[in-house]
Amino acid sequence: MKFCHRLTFTLLVLVNVPFLSYAQDLAAPLAQIIKTTAQDCNATNGMNLPIITWGGDVATIYGNGSQANTSKGSIFDKQGLGFKLTRQDDFAKQLSEYLSCHSPYLRGTVGMISMAAELLNKDPRTVPKIIYQLTWSAGGDAMIVKEGIRSPKDLKGKTVAVQAYGPHVDYLTKILADAGLSPKDVKIRWTKDITGSDASPLSAFKSLDVQAAMVIMPDALAATSGGTVGTGAEDSVKGASILLSTKSANKIIADVYAVRSDYFNKEKGKVEALTRALLQSEEQLKELFKNKESRRSEYQQMLAGSAELLLDSAQATKDVEGMYADAEFAGFNGNVNFFANASFPRTLDKVSGEAQSAFLSLGLLSRDFDLSAAGWNYEKLQDGLSNTSKAEVQRFDPSEVARVVSKKQAQGTLDQGGLFSFEIFFKPNQNDFSAELYKDAFDKAIKLASTYGGAIITVEGHSDPLGYLKGKKQNNPELVLKQIRQSAKNLSLSRANSVRDSLLAYAQTKGINLDPSQLAVIGYGIDKSKTGMCGSDPCAPKTEQEWLDNMRVEFRIVQVEAESSVFKPL
Amino acid sequence: MYLSHFNGEVMNKSKVILSIVILLVTFLIIANRTQIDLSGSRVQASGQNIPTAWQQEPQEGVELEENKTAKNYYIVFDGSGSMGDAGCSGNLSKAEAAKGALESFSSLLPGDAHIGLLTFDARGIRERLPLGLHSKEEFMDKVRALIPGGETPLNTAISRAVESLEFQGQKQLGYGEYTLLVVTDGEASTNEDPRSIVEYILESTPIKLQTIGFCIGQSHSLNQPGRTSYQTAQSADQLVKELENVLAEADSFDQSTFSRVP
Numbered sequence: 001m002k003f004c005h006r007l008t009f010t011l012l013v014l015v016n017v018p019f020l021s022y023a024q025d026l027a028a029p030l031a032q033i034i035k036t037t038a039q040d041c042n043a044t045n046g047m048n049l050p051i052i053t054w055g056g057d058v059a060t061i062y063g064n065g066s067q068a069n070t071s072k073g074s075i076f077d078k079q080g081l082g083f084k085l086t087r088q089d090d091f092a093k094q095l096s097e098y099l100s101c102h103s104p105y106l107r108g109t110v111g112m113i114s115m116a117a118e119l120l121n122k123d124p125r126t127v128p129k130i131i132y133q134l135t136w137s138a139g140g141d142a143m144i145v146k147e148g149i150r151s152p153k154d155l156k157g158k159t160v161a162v163q164a165y166g167p168h169v170d171y172l173t174k175i176l177a178d179a180g181l182s183p184k185d186v187k188i189r190w191t192k193d194i195t196g197s198d199a200s201p202l203s204a205f206k207s208l209d210v211q212a213a214m215v216i217m218p219d220a221l222a223a224t225s226g227g228t229v230g231t232g233a234e235d236s237v238k239g240a241s242i243l244l245s246t247k248s249a250n251k252i253i254a255d256v257y258a259v260r261s262d263y264f265n266k267e268k269g270k271v272e273a274l275t276r277a278l279l280q281s282e283e284q285l286k287e288l289f290k291n292k293e294s295r296r297s298e299y300q301q302m303l304a305g306s307a308e309l310l311l312d313s314a315q316a317t318k319d320v321e322g323m324y325a326d327a328e329f330a331g332f333n334g335n336v337n338f339f340a341n342a343s344f345p346r347t348l349d350k351v352s353g354e355a356q357s358a359f360l361s362l363g364l365l366s367r368d369f370d371l372s373a374a375g376w377n378y379e380k381l382q383d384g385l386s387n388t389s390k391a392e393v394q395r396f397d398p399s400e401v402a403r404v405v406s407k408k409q410a411q412g413t414l415d416q417g418g419l420f421s422f423e424i425f426f427k428p429n430q431n432d433f434s435a436e437l438y439k440d441a442f443d444k445a446i447k448l449a450s451t452y453g454g455a456i457i458t459v460e461g462h463s464d465p466l467g468y469l470k471g472k473k474q475n476n477p478e479l480v481l482k483q484i485r486q487s488a489k490n491l492s493l494s495r496a497n498s499v500r501d502s503l504l505a506y507a508q509t510k511g512i513n514l515d516p517s518q519l520a521v522i523g524y525g526i527d528k529s530k531t532g533m534c535g536s537d538p539c540a541p542k543t544e545q546e547w548l549d550n551m552r553v554e555f556r557i558v559q560v561e562a563e564s565s566v567f568k569p570l
Numbered sequence: 571m572y573l574s575h576f577n578g579e580v581m582n583k584s585k586v587i588l589s590i591v592i593l594l595v596t597f598l599i600i601a602n603r604t605q606i607d608l609s610g611s612r613v614q615a616s617g618q619n620i621p622t623a624w625q626q627e628p629q630e631g632v633e634l635e636e637n638k639t640a641k642n643y644y645i646v647f648d649g650s651g652s653m654g655d656a657g658c659s660g661n662l663s664k665a666e667a668a669k670g671a672l673e674s675f676s677s678l679l680p681g682d683a684h685i686g687l688l689t690f691d692a693r694g695i696r697e698r699l700p701l702g703l704h705s706k707e708e709f710m711d712k713v714r715a716l717i718p719g720g721e722t723p724l725n726t727a728i729s730r731a732v733e734s735l736e737f738q739g740q741k742q743l744g745y746g747e748y749t750l751l752v753v754t755d756g757e758a759s760t761n762e763d764p765r766s767i768v769e770y771i772l773e774s775t776p777i778k779l780q781t782i783g784f785c786i787g788q789s790h791s792l793n794q795p796g797r798t799s800y801q802t803a804q805s806a807d808q809l810v811k812e813l814e815n816v817l818a819e820a821d822s823f824d825q826s827t828f829s830r831v832p
Contacts, residue, residue: 399634406628406743428819466820477796479778486747486776488819490639493745523745547823 027164027190029364031118034095038123041101041263046270048103049083050094051309055327056134056255057107058306058320061085062288063281066305075281079273087309091165095119099126104263110254110348110371111170114355117369128258130348131374132275133330133338134282137246137253138454140326141171142220144205145212147239151419152179155186158211161204164190167253168201168214170351173358174252175244178420178448183361195219206237217245217326227562244419244559248455250328251346254338264374275376280384282329289324332381332388339373343511345450348373393568396517400566401456405520405558414522414558419455420448421556424499428464428551433499435506442506445555449514452557456566458520459503460554461496463488465526465538466547472537485525493523499553517568628740635741641683642738642746644701644731645672646724647716648754649691654718657755658785659803665718668753671782671806672713675751676706678810686734687712690727692719701734724758728767735777748777751809752792755784765791772797780809 051057065071070082088094091108095116098106106113106128113120113128120126149155152175162168173183192199195216202223205213213223220242221227222235232238246253257278259271285302292299303317311319330338337344348371356368382388408414424441426433435442449457468484476484500519507514529538530549541547560566628634649665659667679685686701687709698712728750735748750771758764768791771777780799781792793800801808 402634402743403628428822464819466823470820470824478772479797479799482776482778490745490747491819493639541823544823 027188027362027364029118029366030092030095030116030165031122031366034092034099034116034119036096036099038099038126039101040125041104041260041266046104046263046267047082047084048097049085049105049274050088050097050103050107051085052089052107053087053310053323054135054255055140055323055325056329057310058302058324059134059281059285059329060278061306061309062285062302063277066302068309075284076274076277079277081270081273081277085309091116098260099123101260101263104260106258108256108258109167109170110256110351111355112165112167113256113258114352114369114371115165115169115359115364117356117371118365118367121369125260125262127261128371129261129264129374130256130258130339130371131264131271131376132257132278133335133348134255134257134278135327135329136251136334137167137171137255138250138326138328139245139247140217140323141168141214141253142217142245143172143175143212143214143243144220144223144237144240145243146205146237147241149211149243150416152176152243153181155179155212156181157185157187159187159189159209161189161191161201161210161213163194163201163214164192166194168194169362169364170355170358171246171249171252172214173362174354174451175249177354177358178451183358188362202235205240212243220245242561244452244455245561246454247561248419248559249452250454251451252351254330254346254348254351255327256348259374271374272376272381275374276381276384279332279335279381282331283385283387286329286331332378332385333390336378339376340378341511345447345512393515394517395453395515395568396456396566397568398517398520400563401517401520401560404560404563404566405456405458405522408558409522414458414556417558417560419452419557419559421554423552423554425548425552426495427548430551433495433502433553435502435509438499438502439506441555442503445503446507446510446512446514448555448557449518450512453515453518454561454567455518456520456558456560457518458522458554458556458558459496459500460522460524460528460556461492461494461499462524462528462530462550462552462554463492463495463526464547464550465529465531466541466550468526469538469540489523489525489527491523492525493521496521496523496553628743632737632740634743635738635746637682638742638745640742640746641680641749642686642701642735643679643683643749643751644686644688644735645751645753646727646731647672647687647689647691647713648722648724648727648752649689649716649718649720650722650757650759651719652722652755652757653784663718664755664784664803665716667784667803668782669713669716671803672753673710675782675806675810676709678807679706684738685709686731688727688731688734689716690720690723692717694720695723695727697730697734701738721759721762722754722757723762724752724754724756725762725764725767728752728764728771732767732771732775732777736775739776744776748775749780750777751780751782753782754786754792756786756790756792763791768792768794768798782806782809 051060063075064083064085065074065077068085070076076083088097091112094106097103120128149158155176160172162172176183176186189204189210191201191204194200195202201213201215202219204210205223223230223237223240224242225231225236227242230236230238230240264271288295288299288302303320304314306320307316308314338348341347352371356365359365360368405414408417422441422444424438445457468481468488471481471484500521504514504516526538531539531541531546533539541550647668653665653668654663656663684701685699685704687699688697699709731750735750739748768779771779778799782803783793783800784803786793788795792798799809
């Protein structure tokens with residue numbers, strides 16, 4: 001992000017829940033806090049459409065004609081829509097306006113809407129229908145940590161600051177879950193604001209008793225002296241670093257539009273028209289960004305319009321460009337996957353289900369609720385779109401990935417970037433790594449690969465050192481021992497490749513196209529024995545179980561956000 | 571000026587400076603004797619560079635190999651003047667016997683192996699084939715073109731071969747197999763004793779060092795039983811076959827093997 005983060009985002013107060021004074025260790029359910037009662041919608045309510053300060057909303061504004069009121073000839077106008085866009089970053093206020101039907105629409109993340117599900121389900125009129133996914137957060141949000149926390153499982157017993165009812169709550173709980181922790185394994189310090197005040201997670205992070213915080217990226221960069229390690233100067237915190245951001249965890253925070261059930265049932269045509277318009281806006285905005293040089297005037301007008309509506313200054317165009325880059329637009333295929341593809345690992349049901357399970361544990365909900373989708377006919381919604389092909393894009397440069405992984409391996413730092421890891425085991429001389437044998441592990445790998453699509457997954461093969469150690473004990477010639485060692489290294493690489501190939505094939509059978517460039521193979525040979533190293537040789541296994549434990553392939557999810565060379569240009 | 575205490579005494583500035591100078595001079599003397607190139611590589615007493623230690627981490631600009639477990643064979647063919655004579659080579663000259671041995675050796679190499687060839691002969695020292703995929707015919711054409719004559723820069727030749735194999739090792743991220751075959755009668759020119767580079771290969775790289783030799787005794791660094799492979803020209807094919815059946819892993823666990831290991 002190249003824009004002036006601190007100045008811009010101190011203009012924002014994304015959520016202002018009055019009851020939460022500074023920071024506290026408990027948050028009450030929204031159903032107990034928001035007192036607004038549900039009211040009927042009238043004919044004019046459907047004209048108000050909330051937007052929030054996020055890159056995904058740039059497309060909405062563009063579709064409206066780059067201004068607050070729908071302009072003639074704009075994408076929205078051509079769909080017969082007439083909106084007044086209103087920025088409402090205060091989610092509590094949005095909820096009140098939704099319940100009173102000042103607007104029948106709700107703009108938030110799946111996590112935030114899930115947190116409000118109990119409130120919204122109090123009255124059948126206000127049960128939300130999720131109609132459209134704008135984006136996944138892909139770099140705009142981060143977890144920062146203090147020294148000593150190297151992976152998410154190190155958070156156990158620590159205190160983590162997060163804004164109450166905001167977009168980071170389920171981000172935090174998802175990371176914990178993938179590390180094998182529950183929300184109860186950490187102490188949560190709830191804050192009122194997301195940024196720009198003494199009641200924000202960044203501010204709480206400066207306390208000695210807070211070891212981690214969920215923040216927006218500008219605050220993450222400030223705390224860590226520009227994304228490295230905080231020096232303690234200016235706004236940074238000494239020793240602080242970014243553990244991971246949504247650049248790695250790029251399928252957790254889903255930004256969506258929801259609509260009241262009563263309005264949906266009465267004005268389904270208008271809601272569908274809005275969805276169609278949003279899809280077209282996203283596609284056409286992408287084209288505009290691609291051709292910004294040849295369409296300079298239109299591009300500048302688009303930026304200025306979004307800057308005015310989102311940042312209160314038409315000059316803040318660089319900031320708009322930065323915000324756009326932090327979001328990964330779902331587009332047509334993303335919406336189909338999110339709402340209508342049961343085999344997609346990150347559907348609305350899955351994301352909401354995970355979030356609500358965590359919220360139950362935190363006492364933010366008393367039971368779980370189905371967040372239902374609109375059930376669109378996506379074939380019909382393709383009309384007016386020119387690019388609905390499902391061609392998969394490779395996110396990473398395989399050569400650069402191999403190079404970076406190799407470098408980290410040589411430096412012994414691969415473990416340090418590791419977020420999550422797990423192992424599968426094999427028998428002596430086993431060459432079959434089919435899904436029949438490893439279904440559970442492969443399912444886990446697919447889920448992690450899908451959720452952390454911006455991280456590398458290393459598939460690390462190991463060999464049994466017993467043959468080498470026996471040979472050494474029997475005084476085999478140096479030449480033979482050298483051959484055994486190198487052969488073991490090659491064999492472990494072949495094993496890792498077999499596992500990788502099996503995993504990709506298995507994912508295909510489930511209708512999931514994993515990105516092959518995300519998977520990097522390593523063969524450690526006998527150099528990383530579970531029995532430890534005795535000098536330059538592995539220590540001998542003392543039991544048969546120790547011997548068997550060495551025969552393994554490890555999956556490791558590795559954060560590589562600092563290694564810009566591995567990412568292919570978009 | 572007060573600087574520090576040492577055994578209760580105050581050291582004055584001049585004594586401190588003198589100590590530093592003495593340490594620096596001592597370092598420079600030691601460095602010169604061991605010929606440490608302060609830029610990082612190790613330089614042999616003869617003044618020739620030995621490549622830096624085998625690294626897995628590929629350097630900038632190195633294009634990675636698709637087949638990371640490829641087998642690599644780099645042949646150094648001694649075509650010096652002495653190889654034009656007969657000696658431990660039956661009725662043929664050593665060079666002609668060597669050519670036959672290489673034909674036998676190369677016929678057994680896997681079809682997808684990388685082959686490289688460096689010769690030194692009457693035409694000088696030169697890489698005739700860069701390490702890569704070549705047909706056996708192409709390889710043998712270069713071998714047959716050798717004209718015995720000239721000096722025996724054995725150390726230089728082997729060093730260049732090692733550089734080539736190490737570069738390939740970077741492209742393969744350290745996986746695969748690496749064989750350096752030296753065909754020679756071992757009579758190196760002055761200052762071309764390959765002892766240091768041989769030690770480096772054996773101690774610091776996964777390169778298998780093989781020799782097709784003519785009357786090379788076990789005092790020669792290229793003929794160290796258990797550490798290098800040595801065959802005569804008549805048995806050159808054995809070099810390819812040896813180590814074929816070496817297994818990477820044990821197929822069963824036998825606790826008694828380690829009952830006395832601390």
